[in-house]
Amino acid sequence: MNRNRSSSFTTTKYGTMSRYSNNKIDSFSENEDTVPIGSLNILSAKYESLDYEVVENFVYRDEERKKGYQYVVKKNFVRWIIFFWIGVITATVGIIIDLSIENIADFKFSHVKQYIEECNQKNCLWRPYILLLVYNVVPVLIGSTLVAYVEPVALGSGIPQVKCYLNGIKIPRLVRIKTLFIKVIGVITTVVGGMCGGKEGPMIHAGAVIAAGISQGKSTTFNKDFGVLNYFREDNEKRDFVSGGAAAGVAAAFGSPVGGVLFSLEEGASFWNQGLTWRIFFASMISTFTLNVVLSAYHGHPGELTYWGLLNFGKFNNFALSYEIFELPIFVIMGIIGGLTGALFCHLNYKLTVFRMRHLVSRWKKVLEAILVCCSTATVGFLLMLWRNDCKPSGLDPTKYAVQLNCNDGEYNYMASLWLQVPEASVRSFFHDPEESLDVATLVYFAIAYYLLTIWTYGLSVSAGLFIPCLATGAAWGRLIGIGVQFIFPGADVGKYALIGAASQLGGAVRMTISLTVILIEATGNITFGLPLMICLLTAKWIGDYFTESIYDIHIQLSGIPLMAWDPPPLSSNIYANEVMSHPVAVFKSKETVGQIIDTLKTYTYNGFPVVDGIFNLDSEESYCNNYKPNGRLRGLILRSQLIVLLQNKVFNEVPSAWDNVSLTTFRQDYPRYSNIDSIEILESERHYTIDLLRFMNPSPYIVQHMASLPRIFRLFRAMGLRHIVVVNDSNEVVGMVTRKDLTRYRVWRHRGTLGVVELRISAK
Ligand code: ATP
The missing domain is CATH 1.10.3080.10 (Clc chloride channel)
Known part of the structure; x- marks a missing residue:
């Protein structure tokens, strides 16, 4: 099939000028083969979207009819319980991180301080320096090796990745338990290793993983399905829990429950509702409270509750923070x-x-660079301590590891005290x-x-x-x-x-x-x-x-993740659906043969297919020449994952017994990792069997008319968290398909105050 676009882009020596130039916003995109690694102008095709839309098909309605109100109440109650545990477990992880760092760092700094004080007299300061290097390099080597070799997605704070998840993008392995383990060890080793990094940001990622883990009743890392909480195995449910987890993470990290709620709101406002706000706030409060109770007890004043978060700014008095x-x-x-x-x-x-x-x-180079930065950090700190004799009278400063380094008796080196602490x-x-x-x-x-x-x-x-x-x-x-x-x-x-x-x-x-x-x-x-x-x-x-x-x-952007911006590109109301959509569209008939479904799924990587009546041959010369030749009247939209489940369970019209066993649970069984089409075994004789897609498709997917403007489509995607929009003509016939990548291709680009719109390339990498 030829995929074709009708947009009025013209090629120039700079790349492709977009039709925005008509609206006085010039833009260009680079040709794919000239796009260098590290370009900000590519979108990676490997990132798929999450499906936040509830597929209200016959099976869904059947379940709702059978279960009644009791089921709704139970589900809601369980939701609150899960949010409670999200708060408690997130805080517990925070406490583990905090106490580990505190104790290990305590041991390290007191040991180094002791050596510095001894060597200050004996002129052997290279010894504490070597000791500091060893204390820093060993944990960083462990942490960095784990991140590089075992779970690269645990790199950094995880905030950008969580932001992408809430935006609607599937980031592989982001919310696995294994990632959490590596993250926890990674954070402890990095901070203890004296690097310029904090433990607070990663708490947001940790909260997200905890939420995704406990809400699904199964763990991919341990290959264990507890067979509970089946009804939460959907992207839209999971996303709500993940927002709660991220908020609980912020709350535990900064002692900021409202900040946590706002963080989730700021990153994923498209799906906000009152009930969810309450639950997220509840998780955040529980998280702060749990952390406070445990840390206050640990530090010896259980009744006072003075440890609101991992980050402790200390107490500002009212005078200090008054201003004129x-x-x-x-x-x-x-x-x-x-x-x-x-x-x-x-x-x-x-x-x-x-x-x-x-x-x-290569991974070894990444580990090596981490070690190099770790050694450099220790060296810079040590040199500054030696070089800058900032001597202050002892007792002035509340620092724990005040050393006399190059100072007179009764004095301590202030620069040293800054580096000999977290x-x-x-x-x-x-x-x-x-x-x-x-x-x-x-x-x-x-x-x-x-x-x-x-x-x-x-x-x-x-x-x-x-x-x-x-x-x-x-x-x-x-x-x-x-x-x-x-x-x-x-x-x-x-x-x-x-x-x-x-x-x-x-x-x-x-x-x-x-x-x-x-x-x-x-x-x-x-x-x-x-x-x-x-x-x-x-x-x-x-x-x-x-x-x-x-x-x-x-x-x-460097990772090529198709993140949806807050707003559509400016001055884009004159761009219509038929300029951004893909066409012709890969579609299925409402009663489709197994062979055709398999061939289509193997040929195309798309995840959504309109279901139509009165289809015509997409590969014919006629369809190629006529860009807008419609694909038949729209009946609904079916997802690749649904088709895979149907094929796997052989839900064919010719095998009536298979129909009895199909329920929503069948579709949730493999969530979120469905089999690959190549691994599905279908007999040659079964290729002529048919599947009634009407029963399983989404019968009312979001559609737009071919003359809908880009801002309108964009807002629909943003507000509803959509993955696909079908473009139809005046007779409700399918003429195109728009996905997140089609919209995120138009990126507002700022450079020193100049505004432009750059059209990105979709790269297979
Ligand atoms: P996602 O990857 O976001 O989960 P998807 O795999 O269905 O969704 P994309 O990878 O975003 O789709 O699509 C890549 C390109 O293929 C886009 O330009 C989109 O318009 C086009 N496309 C998607 N589905 C179809 C389809 N059924 N027929 C024709 N083109 C399609």
Whole structure:
């Protein structure tokens, strides 16, 4: 079959100019063979969509008729129970991560401190340096090897992948238990290994895996089906649980239940409803509460409940976070700085990621790079400790591992205390340490070193998040600005500026606005400071967006994932369905032969097929020449997965006994991994048998008229979380097919304030 498009693209020396140029937005796309690895202009065909649409076929209605209201009540009740356990288990995983890091890091830093103090006198500082290297390299080697060799999808924080899942894209192995194990070990080893990474971001991924795991009543990793919760084995149900898991992860990580709900809302708003909001909020609250109870008890004050989240900003007093009108412009300027440094961060990390994609492909090279970065981080930290003799009187600073390194008796080296603690503790130091304890040069060196090391670390084959390193960098330069402000207006609190700097830096890199503002408000526990936080985050986002995409979006685009944007491309109302659709369409008759179904499934990789009456031959010369020759009158839409189940169970019209056993459970049995068409055994004699597709197809799929505009189709996809839309003509005859990839091909492209629309290529890779 020839797939053909009717859009008015013309080829130029730059590639393909889109018809948008008529609307004054110029765009071009590269030719597929010239698209280099690491191009932002390709969509990978290997990413499939999730099916959020409920197929209300005869089987579905049958089930609903038989089960009655009792079933609805039971299902709802079970839903709440599952959300409860999502909260509890997510918090438990958070506690395991937190306590492991705390105890291992405690052991490491006290040992290194002891060596530094001994060698400070004896001139043998190479010994603690080697010790630090060993303590860092061993865990990083373990974590990185696991990520590179066992489960690469556990890389990084997992936030971009969870974002894609909520957007409607199947990311292979993302929500498996095995991925969770690797992630947990990976995060612990990365943070303990002294790398610029945090444990908070990965909690979102951990929550998502836990939710997907316990809601399905089976585990692929352990090859175990408990035979329960069958009714939740559908993409739309699973997605709701995953949103709850992600929210519970945010809640546990930052002690921010509302931020968790908003995170899920921000990433997957297309399917929001009131019931789901309640359940997600419930899971988030349970998660925060569980974490709080256990950690408070662990730290010896069970009744107080003071450990709201893994990330602890420490206590700001009300005076510290009060502000005056004249300070607002300063916050805006800090937002601008955060936006600029965030954009530079994204750009440099993008270049580095492209380099990695081209040259660091083999797994051993990835592990080697992680080790190199780990050693460099330790070396930079150690050199800064030796070089910068920032001596302060002992007792000034609450640091646990104060060392005297190159200082007089009764003093400690402040730079050393910043590096001999987990990055989170450094963030707290910038927020709360007394004004005299930090001087300008220490802050400058720390901010620059941490900024560059974080750029190098993000994207390595290790599991760790970006939040803490960004907060640490921003808090350092924010405090620096605070010192400047204090110089002009004595009495200003430097910790407040450190907080704004931290928020601006993070906002400039990740560009999450609503949820991040609320997360930071909840983490600081001060609502009145919400406005300054929002101002700096919005400014950082606007400035950052002017130059680059967010760091998450860059990584998503580099992977070629067809993520649906929030809004349709601008000025696209003059583009019609018949310009974006594929045609002719691979369709089935309502009563189709087994042979034809098998041949079609083997020929095409499509996952959705319209079911029609009055089909004509798609391969005929006539159909090829006439682009709009309709494929017959639309009756419904059938999915590849449904056809596979029908073939596997031999639900043929000629075998009446097979019909008795078909129910929704038959279709849920293999969810979410259905057999491949090549593995289905059909006898030659069965090829002439027929299947009545009317009974199993979706009888009312979403359709649009061929003259529907691109923004309308886009909004329908976005709001309903669709996978396919059938395009019909005035007589309800099928003329085309539109999928997520057809729409995500049109990407808004910004470069230094210029707006354009680039048309992406779909690559098989
Ligand atoms: P997904 O991969 O999102 O799960 P899918 O496999 O059905 O869905 P895509 O991979 O998005 O479809 O489709 C790739 C291209 O094939 C798109 O341009 C789409 O319009 C086209 N296409 C999809 N289904 C059909 C079909 N039944 N007949 C003809 N073209 C189709």
